[in-house]
Amino acid sequence: MIPENRKLDCIPVGRLAIDINTPTMRETFAESPSLRRYVGGSPANTAVGMAKLGMKVGFIGKISDDSLGDFAKSFFENLNIDTTHIFRAEKEVPIGLAFTETLNGKTNLMMYRSEGVADLQLQCSEIDEEYIASSRSVVISGTALSASPSRDACFKILELAKKNHCCIVFDIDYRGQVWKNADEISVYYTLAAKYADIIIGSYEEFSLMDHIIADNETDEQIADRWFSENAKIVIIKHGSEGSMAYTKDGERYKIDIAQVDAVKSTGGGDAYSSAFLSGLLMGRSIKESLELATVHAAIAVSQPSCSEAMVSLPELEEALIKAKEKSGELVTPF
């Protein structure tokens, strides 16, 4: 499923943006004259996580042609992420922004983006077959499908990734604000998921994807339908109850949440994906990769930032040992 010996291990595709948070994530925007800025965006966080875990990571995306874009690019360069296929939008096109505060005890995320935002301006003409062919895997996350021309570019990437036998990962990553209606989501998620070798999403995200043709499916029904397309691994998350992993060969795992003192509800998914994919790319078993994933997610939600919460492989492995000491096995075949 995953080719060996290519220049890059993985190319995440899509949103590379700026997160602006209140400093400790325990106060509101109005309460805090001071703020913190981080690099953000789901595929960007995945790229950062994988790079910190030692993978050779590239990226396909588009940023603003200003100092905010400069910051995002230099942050990637400092982590040795390949930025040769991160394009600059036209003047005055803004980079995506997300403001996060804690309001009445809850994480309050304000997405500052629109159809005009830089990441959604990625063009088909910017997609280079050679670059895709140089990577063992690509990760498409759902937001990049929300509007053209980025949507069109993603399907071009999927077609070229399939032609060049890259492992295709679809990380559903649903953000309600960017879509026009539920059918539109279902249509384009379905079209993308048909290409994928690995599909990762919450139960709600799978239900949203399938709602045109199915209702109230079990995890097994969901997994089986995608196995009848191209999928080999399907991971379905159930929030605080953990997640379930299925393989086309018939393996099944229940993955528990690693206990943690969470400061926010975001970023866990990207940490999960980056550790799981890094595990597979390093040649670890599915079970081992899932262990790394759930512990990485726990680390990410305990920190105010997403991208800056990611850790190195030795740190992650040490955290995994501690988590098992504390809670026993995290991943159980059934």
Next chain:
Amino acid sequence: MIPENRKLDCIPVGRLAIDINTPTMRETFAESPSLRRYVGGSPANTAVGMAKLGMKVGFIGKISDDSLGDFAKSFFENLNIDTTHIFRAEKEVPIGLAFTETLNGKTNLMMYRSEGVADLQLQCSEIDEEYIASSRSVVISGTALSASPSRDACFKILELAKKNHCCIVFDIDYRGQVWKNADEISVYYTLAAKYADIIIGSYEEFSLMDHIIADNETDEQIADRWFSENAKIVIIKHGSEGSMAYTKDGERYKIDIAQVDAVKSTGGGDAYSSAFLSGLLMGRSIKESLELATVHAAIAVSQPSCSEAMVSLPELEEALIKAKEKSGELVTPF
């Protein structure tokens, strides 16, 4: 491939519009103070052709809420085409128009449409699974894929048609004016063609569809690639040199053009599709259906209008006998 015994034989989807031509199609717009108006649009012509050949035909589309829309709808009703799923656009949204004249000896087609035109306003929310399930086949033509929300609605139709085992026909019908760039065309044509049981297009249209992943393919290579998806019949047209039909089972046919005194270069494709599909739906062999198709196309290009050139089954069969008497076999297996 085609289910039996449903309420409708076929539901074409998409553009239902008005054609405005110079009276004999031998003069320009500036030369002729008088004009003729017809119902037009590729899937509308296909619907008309199939209805005249005796099929039970429905339609999914959207027209203007004015007298031009009224005319289009009443023209369909007079042919017993089911219009229950032809929706009205909001006030001031125009129906598509095409002006055709003869300029310097050539057919000059002026498409008066834009992203705002009624047929491209078809919404996902207007797509009804029960209606699709009531038909033996659906026909998607390329123009309906050129812009959202019509594009989104087409993919919803394709997903529901597949779920309900309708025979899915993709009639590529490329119109350059409505697309933004060649990659966009390739991306969405490819996504639609993957669903299709029958794909009909010119060699140029197939090349346009495949250009992201292939170049200079032979007819056989094109057909084989689509047989590796869902296609069972692939028809590739070569202009004045006739067309080639391939089946997944290995049948192959060369179809000659029936000789005719053409007055225009448009409308032949819709006549071809409507007769070929009607033949298959009537239970005729592929060879017999192709004979009807090529003769129907010849009739259509010899008349100023497309929709009004379509004929009844007895007329078409008589024309086929005459064409064979004149030119010998039109369809040759090889």
Next chain:
Amino acid sequence: MIPENRKLDCIPVGRLAIDINTPTMRETFAESPSLRRYVGGSPANTAVGMAKLGMKVGFIGKISDDSLGDFAKSFFENLNIDTTHIFRAEKEVPIGLAFTETLNGKTNLMMYRSEGVADLQLQCSEIDEEYIASSRSVVISGTALSASPSRDACFKILELAKKNHCCIVFDIDYRGQVWKNADEISVYYTLAAKYADIIIGSYEEFSLMDHIIADNETDEQIADRWFSENAKIVIIKHGSEGSMAYTKDGERYKIDIAQVDAVKSTGGGDAYSSAFLSGLLMGRSIKESLELATVHAAIAVSQPSCSEAMVSLPELEEALIKAKEKSGELVTPF
């Protein structure tokens, strides 16, 4: 108020479009397979009317770059209207269309236009001070103010016409379909009318223009307000009850409708404006110019076309003599 001895007598500005009517204007679009095409658009009709009456006429506008645009331009050229400042829109931008039929005894006008239509694409950069300075008068009609960039270009023309002492005519010509809300109409009509030496409109149009700051005004109140800006002549039309003309110097005229067998309700306004302005430009008195105006309007509504109904000065004068013989004085000072 009107400068003498310039190269052109008048430059109407704005919509140059195509009218497509049923042949006798006594049948619907669905009833009539045959149609007639004419040049149309309010300022285009005004240009045609003035040219036929012997004026030296120019035009500032934008048409489609296709055969429909060619027809519009050649029609103007045949009338010796200067077309050097009629620009071509980009490929695929349509010329404005208006379909007219008679439905249930009433004229039914379907405007086929949108923000993307050629006439609304007129750009500030296309406006040439020298051309404006070469004309004794300019006519702005309301539709050209309905959307940018045409709106912006009109205000540039008004500013340059004022600087160069052209007589500025504002022909309100309200078309509901092209505006977003009543306040937007009032705002931009008011801004334009402040520049005008002559304002012509129906009572409803003046009320629409003034509704932000005034309600239920009398004709005298309306005229006085505009005299406190730049206006010298204000003409207020009251449909079948005729029209009222006021001058800043205190002249007042009641103008009766010339009796006629009308086939449609459109085109009379353009004929009225073209004859009234031609009269003034020829040096006729206001009373004489109003007589020509009301008779010209009567001729226009008795014909299926607007532009082709316009007559020569001898024909108009003969019609005026006949109208007076039949009905007595048409214009009465009071």
Next chain:
Amino acid sequence: MIPENRKLDCIPVGRLAIDINTPTMRETFAESPSLRRYVGGSPANTAVGMAKLGMKVGFIGKISDDSLGDFAKSFFENLNIDTTHIFRAEKEVPIGLAFTETLNGKTNLMMYRSEGVADLQLQCSEIDEEYIASSRSVVISGTALSASPSRDACFKILELAKKNHCCIVFDIDYRGQVWKNADEISVYYTLAAKYADIIIGSYEEFSLMDHIIADNETDEQIADRWFSENAKIVIIKHGSEGSMAYTKDGERYKIDIAQVDAVKSTGGGDAYSSAFLSGLLMGRSIKESLELATVHAAIAVSQPSCSEAMVSLPELEEALIKAKEKSGELVTPF
């Protein structure tokens, strides 16, 4: 020129937004993980300045329906600015943002706005004549004219302010990013300036406004042209060389820049306007009002924030005394 005894002294109109700056304004965005947030937008800064100087201030504008909008509104409420006519945009419409850093020794301002931004969504239907009539003055700043529907709403405000004898102030405040071309700027600035009793702008801004009809004018020519419209006071700024004030009655003043250690180049204009208008509204002479203006501007550019740099009247008067002790007279009639 300014009516007495109304409920409010002034209603600024337009942009109420968020400024996000590096903490000391001496580092770049990439250098500083920590940021500071302030309320911003030119008319918002003017409102804050006038409120701190003791004026009764209202506001007409539109903000996002989220925590950033909440912060902006509560900041105004804490200063007793009336917020009853600050509207909320629809969900997902962002409030305007401006990021400011110091890059290579220069203030680098990144405007994060687009046609979709909340402040440009102000609608004509939200403009209430009674509210305008309750204020002695209104301030329109240029950015609110850059796009509809905000542009349309501004002209409605201007028409109603004129009808109700409010003092109309036009603060040109040009921001290049929000306009499409130079003629569009000139057209709409000119239309707005014609209503104004007081016009304040830089020489470059006046030149931009007038460029369709004039070039290379002197300050006197500029002032005289606007005195021939409705203006009574015209203030023309010349950057580091100070500013010039002219009245229709023939007064003329040269105003020097108060010496200061500037940390940024923005915010001085809003401080200037707010103090000058407050002076006039308090009944101070033009000369005294100009003294307050230039000292207030000096204070604003010496602080990282604009809105938070504004001072109270006693502080401003003390600063004026000190500035005069240091530099002598700041305002000289000539």
